[in-house]
Amino acid sequence: MQLYNTLSAEERAQLIDEAGQQRLTLSFYAYAKIENPTQFRNDLFLAWNKLDALGRTYVAKEGINAQMSIPAENFEAFRETLEGYDFMKNIRLNVAVEHDDHSFLKLTVKVRDKIVADGLSDETFDVTNIGVHLKAKEFNEILEDPNTIVVDFRNHYESEIGHFKGAITPDVETFRESLPIINEQLKDFKEDKNLVMYCTGGIRCEKASAYFKHQGFKNVFQLEGGIINYANQIKEENLESKFIGKNFVFDHRLGERITNDIVSQCHQCGKPCDNHTNCVNDGCHLLFIQCDECKAVMENCCSTECLEITHLPLNEQVKLRSGKQVGNKVFRKGKSEKLLFKHSGILSNTTLAIAPKVTDIRQKIKVKKVLISKVEHYYAKAQVALFIIENNELNLGDTILISGPTTGNQELILEKMLVNGSENSVAKIGDKVTFEVPFRVRLSDKLFKILS
Numbered sequence: 001m002q003l004y005n006t007l008s009a010e011e012r013a014q015l016i017d018e019a020g021q022q023r024l025t026l027s028f029y030a031y032a033k034i035e036n037p038t039q040f041r042n043d044l045f046l047a048w049n050k051l052d053a054l055g056r057t058y059v060a061k062e063g064i065n066a067q068m069s070i071p072a073e074n075f076e077a078f079r080e081t082l083e084g085y086d087f088m089k090n091i092r093l094n095v096a097v098e099h100d101d102h103s104f105l106k107l108t109v110k111v112r113d114k115i116v117a118d119g120l121s122d123e124t125f126d127v128t129n130i131g132v133h134l135k136a137k138e139f140n141e142i143l144e145d146p147n148t149i150v151v152d153f154r155n156h157y158e159s160e161i162g163h164f165k166g167a168i169t170p171d172v173e174t175f176r177e178s179l180p181i182i183n184e185q186l187k188d189f190k191e192d193k194n195l196v197m198y199c200t201g202g203i204r205c206e207k208a209s210a211y212f213k214h215q216g217f218k219n220v221f222q223l224e225g226g227i228i229n230y231a232n233q234i235k236e237e238n239l240e241s242k243f244i245g246k247n248f249v250f251d252h253r254l255g256e257r258i259t260n261d262i263v264s265q266c267h268q269c270g271k272p273c274d275n276h277t278n279c280v281n282d283g284c285h286l287l288f289i290q291c292d293e294c295k296a297v298m299e300n301c302c303s304t305e306c307l308e309i310t311h312l313p314l315n316e317q318v319k320l321r322s323g324k325q326v327g328n329k330v331f332r333k334g335k336s337e338k339l340l341f342k343h344s345g346i347l348s349n350t351t352l353a354i355a356p357k358v359t360d361i362r363q364k365i366k367v368k369k370v371l372i373s374k375v376e377h378y379y380a381k382a383q384v385a386l387f388i389i390e391n392n393e394l395n396l397g398d399t400i401l402i403s404g405p406t407t408g409n410q411e412l413i414l415e416k417m418l419v420n421g422s423e424n425s426v427a428k429i430g431d432k433v434t435f436e437v438p439f440r441v442r443l444s445d446k447l448f449k450i451l452s
Contacts, residue, residue, distance in 0.1 A: 009105035012054070014391065016101050017371045017446065022072045025096040025103040025251065027228065029115065029203040031063040031127065032087035037111045040064075045109045047081040054104040056250070058112045062122070064088075065115035065203055067251060069104040094201050094228040096249070097235075098256040105252070118207050119176030124214070131197070131209030131220035136233035139196070139223050140242050148194040151182055153204045154248070157287060161255060161264045161274040162227075162245025164198060165349045173335075175204050183215055190216045198223035198230075200247065231258045244349065246274050261351040266291035267339040268298065272353035280443075281306035283321040288339055292440060296380045300443050303338040369401055369448040373433075375441050385441050387433045392449060394427040402437065404445035411450070412438070 007015070016023070034040050037059045044057065048068075055068030070078050082088040096103075134142060142148050143164065152159045152169045155178075159169040168185070170178040186195065195217045197205045205222040213220050223230055227247045234241050245263040246255040254276040266273040266289055273291040280300035288302055301307040309317055335342060372394055373387040385402075394400075394414065402410045417435040419427045427433045 005106050005108075012105045013102055014371050016105075017369070017448070019071075020368070021101075023069050023099065023101045023103075024072050024075060025067075025069050025099050025249075025253075027067045027094045027096075027201045028082070028091055029063065029065045029201065029206070030088050030091055031115075031206065032085075034059065034061050034063065037061055041109045041111050044081070045107065048078070048109075049107060051078055051081070053078055054107050056104065057109045058115045059109065060112045060115050062127075063115050067104070067249075069101075069251075092225055092229070094225050095232065096228065096256055097231045097247075097258065098253065100251075100253050103251040103253055116203055116207065117174065117176060118179070118204075120179070120207065120211060125210060126214070127207060127210045129210050129213055130206060131195075131213065131222045133224040134196075134221050135224055136230045136239055137237065139198075139230065140239060142194060142196055142221060143242055145194060147192070148196050149186060149189060150196045150198070151186075153178055153182075153197050153199045153208055157276070158200070158248035159347060161276070161289070162243060162247055162258060162261075163263075163347060164243050167198075169347050175208075179208065179211060183212070186217075191218055194219045194221060196221045196223075198226060200226045200249065201228050202226040227258065231256075244351065248276070257355060260355045260357075262353040262355055263347070263349075263351060264289055265341045265352065266294055267342045268294040268302075270341040274355075279303075279306050281309050282317065283309065286336055286338075288336070288342070292442065293380070295443065296378050299377065302336065305338075368451045370451060371446060372400075372449050373447045375402070375404075375443050375445040375447070378441050378443070380440070383436055383438065384434050385437050387447055389427050389429050389431045389433060391429065393429070394433060394449065396425040399450040401448040401450055402441055402445050403448065404442050407439070407441055407445050410437075410439055410441075 041059050051070060051074045053068055053070045055066060057064065057066035079093065082091055143150060150164055150167045152163050152167045153175065155173055156169070156171050163169055170181050172178045172181065195212060197208055199205045202223065202225050205226070209220050209222045227243060230243065231247065233239070241259050243258050244261040245259060246257050248255050255274065262272045262274050264274045265271065268290060271291045273289055275289060275291070276287060277290045277295065277300060279286040279302040284302060284306050286302045298307055299310065301310060309320060370392050372392055373390050375385055376388055377386040396414055396417065398414045400412060400414050414435060417424065417427065417433055419431050419433055
């Protein structure tokens, strides 16, 4: 039985590109009593692996929490694998507003003590005594009630790029931190206020609503299906979005746009921006907001110190990390003295800029193409991109496609290129290639050759 991944992320990405199939990004959760989480995990892995399902899933004795990427054509077959379990009959699948075929590149199903790290002792209260679920229209209506207090139960790096207008946005790094803070902050309003809560997909609020009812709050409500479900409902029902900005997501995309409002700043220069990135230095991996200009100048790094380290030979970088615990820095939440424009906590409802429209990344690939490389560097002033050929070969006269979530799909004919520093007509695997591009590209944008 294959209960593990046999392909690397890079190999999987190439297969996805070559297949040319549209994939859907979705999430779901369910609280239930699972007697044997390990067997449950193994059964899911085997069933999902057959469907080319990828993603990150946690299972525990209390239930399941999953974020997935699946081929669109396998959607119903995937649902059937869930509904084979009684507790997942008619389960709500939160389908993303935006899709990226590379949102997940491995299938990971892990057994955990809890499906969400909440720090709660569930034996002390009834976890099934939850708040009232509200659909998008009902949620909008209750927000207009002056008797309502709305709380964002996500973390500061999530709410910074998008939130509901007027929401309390705790300045915390973990869900467990927010519970006692909100309990203390709202202790005088337990009897007479509507406590309305929301999170990304609903799972955090499911437990939090039961906790706050146990703490004595009389009127507890939660957004059904979280921001993901809300975004789909307002689109389907043509409702006003009370949410402004982006919804942070825990996959390759790091966010999906709900409205065109940009409400946050680049942490390095202060320009309006809501694109998260991880510092490319493997000894840092700090999560922060970085605009395209700073990304080009800083080469995806959070500081000049990290930039200098990435320019060292690989063996020297490894020596610098030797004996240090760097793993826990992955997804560190954007709090660093190196970031001059980091603001969290109480957020305003002011729109700093309007995001430009980009090519719809939902569209199904309609052309036959082969992955050649990805952007290694972009020289903004010269408008020149650097690539290292990883597959096939590149020839003058080839029609090429540069593709990425922000760049969209940009097609052009290759008329001139430098191969390993000299002008040449052919580039082969391992060659360094530079050529002009009449548009801005981003690191890790994919380079394809269009096949006739």
